[in-house]
Amino acid sequence: MVWLKVLEPNVAGINAYEKAGFRHAGRLRQAGYWLGEPVDELLMDALPADFPGPSAVRAALGG
Secondary structure: OEEEEEEOOOHHHHHHHHHOOOEEEEEEEEEEEEOOEEEEEEEEEEOHHHOOOOOHHHHHOOO
16 A cells, blocks of 8 residues: 545646546645645545556566
């Protein structure tokens, strides 16, 4: 499992992470600052099970 935190107002970042396969996993209330104002941090994660099918990494390594 891999995870990340992103500030809630960072909509472009959230959209990019969702496109990469990350899912919302939680929220840390007022844990960061955006333009000097306290904002929530969103927790996002991705699991290997979220990506069915053959592994591009294994194929590239010849496995």
